[in-house]
Amino acid sequence: xxxxILSLLTLLFSSVSAYYxxxxxxxxxxxxxSQIGVLMGVFSASTALFRPFFGKLVTxxxxxxxxxxxxxLATVSCFLYLFFPRxxxxxxxxxxxxxxxxxxxIAGAFSMLSRxxxxxxxxxxxxxxxxxxxxxxALTPLLVEISLGILGEEALYVSTGLLSLGTLPFLTxxxxxxxxxxxxxxxxxGFFKVLKHHRFLLLLFVTxxxxxxxxxxxxxxxxxxxxxxxxxxxxxxxxxxGTAILGSLILLKRAREHPYTxxxxxxxxxxxxxxxxxxxLDLKIFILSAVLTGFSTSLIFADLNYQASISGKDSExxxxxxxxxxxxxxxxxxxxxxxxxxxxxxxxxxxxxxTAMVVLFSLLGSVLYxxxxxxxxxxxxKPR
Numbered sequence: 001x002x003x004x005i006l007s008l009l010t011l012l013f014s015s016v017s018a019y020y021x022x023x024x025x026x027x028x029x030x031x032x033x034s035q036i037g038v039l040m041g042v043f044s045a046s047t048a049l050f051r052p053f054f055g056k057l058v059t060x061x062x063x064x065x066x067x068x069x070x071x072x073l074a075t076v077s078c079f080l081y082l083f084f085p086r087x088x089x090x091x092x093x094x095x096x097x098x099x100x101x102x103x104x105x106i107a108g109a110f111s112m113l114s115r116x117x118x119x120x121x122x123x124x125x126x127x128x129x130x131x132x133x134x135x136x137x138a139l140t141p142l143l144v145e146i147s148l149g150i151l152g153e154e155a156l157y158v159s160t161g162l163l164s165l166g167t168l169p170f171l172t173x174x175x176x177x178x179x180x181x182x183x184x185x186x187x188x189x190g191f192f193k194v195l196k197h198h199r200f201l202l203l204l205f206v207t208x209x210x211x212x213x214x215x216x217x218x219x220x221x222x223x224x225x226x227x228x229x230x231x232x233x234x235x236x237x238x239x240x241x242g243t244a245i246l247g248s249l250i251l252l253k254r255a256r257e258h259p260y261t262x263x264x265x266x267x268x269x270x271x272x273x274x275x276x277x278x279x280x281l282d283l284k285i286f287i288l289s290a291v292l293t294g295f296s297t298s299l300i301f302a303d304l305n306y307q308a309s310i311s312g313k314d315s316e317x318x319x320x321x322x323x324x325x326x327x328x329x330x331x332x333x334x335x336x337x338x339x340x341x342x343x344x345x346x347x348x349x350x351x352x353x354x355t356a357m358v359v360l361f362s363l364l365g366s367v368l369y370x371x372x373x374x375x376x377x378x379x380x381x382k383p384r
């Protein structure tokens with residue numbers, strides 16, 4: 001089952017990551033930076049808003065039906081671009097529909113992957129999911145950039161629609177199991193109960209600020225490179241995610257928990273973003289930035305997911321993971337919408353200066369979280 005879902009996720013994220021070059025198309029349609037930010041961010045916004053609904057729907061009708069619904073919505077949304085004028089509000093509606101479909105697939109797929117996974121196996125699982133996501137995302141923008149120059153923007157819509165549709169054969173290979181989670185939705189799983197965990201709140205802050213910065217990077221580095229005559233960002237994203245994959249493969253063999261893993265990753269991410277805020281940028285600086293941000297992602301992504309999965313009591317896990325994934329999604333919302341507004345008013349150079357400051361705050365938060373986690377581990381090791 002896990003292999004089929006990982007294959008499904010590979011095609012799904014290939015389809016979604018193809019739209020990392022979408023800002024360039026929107027710019028050619030004479031959209032402002034602010035409009036581009038809204039159109040890119042509404043995808044993540046609809047994903048986050050509908051996640052609780054689809055999570056509940058999974059418990060009512062099962063994962064496969066929820067995934068099938070998501071595949072249908074995602075596929076249809078990609079092909080809709082071919083039949084409607086590409087105005088702001090039309091694209092806004094299509095991007096919203098695409099985000100809803102994506103949310104439905106993720107809710108069903110991650111429900112299947114997470115059930116029955118032991119705590120000592122979770123870090124490795126999240127590393128594999130990260131490798132799948134980054135691997136599919138690394139090559140797709142570069143291929144799309146090439147195909148756009150040869151076939152035009154219609155190639156983006158047709159290819160992403162076919163990729164979404166191609167997930168169906170893998171879905172048929174998945175044997176759905178019944179959900180049995182008695183006690184997980186008891187009194188201790190309330191929203192306010194979970195938010196009383198100060199360490200978890202700190203983790204949410206780090207997650208949100210990192211996701212915000214990551215979304216800004218992925219959605220606006222193409223425009224920044226285009227402004228310097230260095231392409232549309234496909235090479236940067238490919239190199240960034242390629243480095244992240246290599247780092248994740250190494251960690252998969254030698255991974256062990258360390259309280260400051262996220263802090264180390266954010267330090268390198270900060271360096272990568274800081275380079276983009278400099279004057280007189282050239283290809284060498286973009287390459288170095290891509291390597292730094294990619295290496296940092298391999299350290300951060302899986303560990304954030306792992307830290308969330310071990311937070312709280314068993315009865316609080318559903319609410320904790322729901323809040324964690326929604327926080328990550330909301331970071332992508334602000335990272336596109338707010339950053340689009342900032343770049344529209346002050347320019348892309350200033351945008352990356354602001355983003356570097358956001359990463360700095362995330363780094364400080366991760367250090368505080370690491371200290372708290374370190375103290376907890378010391379207490380756990382003391383003989384009783």
